[in-house]
Amino acid sequence: MRIPELKPTDCSGFYKKYITTLGEAELMAVLEKQLIDFSHFLENISQEKLRYAYAEGKWTLAEVIEHIIDTERVFQYRALCFSRNDQTPLPGFDQDAYVLESNASNKTIGNFTDEFRSVRTATLSLFSSFNDAVLQRVGTASNAAMSVGASGFIICGHLEHHRKIVLERYFN
Numbered sequence: 001m002r003i004p005e006l007k008p009t010d011c012s013g014f015y016k017k018y019i020t021t022l023g024e025a026e027l028m029a030v031l032e033k034q035l036i037d038f039s040h041f042l043e044n045i046s047q048e049k050l051r052y053a054y055a056e057g058k059w060t061l062a063e064v065i066e067h068i069i070d071t072e073r074v075f076q077y078r079a080l081c082f083s084r085n086d087q088t089p090l091p092g093f094d095q096d097a098y099v100l101e102s103n104a105s106n107k108t109i110g111n112f113t114d115e116f117r118s119v120r121t122a123t124l125s126l127f128s129s130f131n132d133a134v135l136q137r138v139g140t141a142s143n144a145a146m147s148v149g150a151s152g153f154i155i156c157g158h159l160e161h162h163r164k165i166v167l168e169r170y171f172n
Helices: 013-020 027-043 060-084 095-098 107-128 148-170
Strands: 138-141 144-147
Touching: 013 148, 027 107, 027 148, 060 095, 060 107, 060 138, 060 144, 060 148, 107 148, 144 148
Parallel strands: none
Antiparallel strands: 138 144
16 A cells, blocks of 8 residues: 555544655555664664653653554554454553653663564564555544554654654754
8 A cells, every 4th residue: 555545534634744754655665664774773772872851851762762662552453453343442542651651761772672673573464464455444543533554654654753853853
């Protein structure tokens, strides 16, 4: 599936900012490329840098990385539910509460790299099992419609969005 194949109703406007960061990408290609590229990105972060926050009250770099991984898990679950035609409305999640309870400050860059690779490999496995009809299935999350395909693009766009923030605010 490519981004131009998404319908305007495939997700709420809130998530479109993530999807547009990807251009006209093909879903599986982006998932695979990010597995390699973001793993390398993580491997080049020092342990000391993980504890850095660019301003008072902002997440540390470790917390941002954990947020990226947690969000992928949440959207992966949403995609699974919608792909199976589960029409149970799924709740949103409190990203700040997740970060607070994540224990991110006690993890090493190796922990994060391994965790990201594991989660992304599972995402790739899940999405590779979907055909075009499944990618177009729609469920409800956070009180809005969301397609399986949009969930995948949101995973990718969310990672890209935060990678750019990390480069701008944590490495400048």
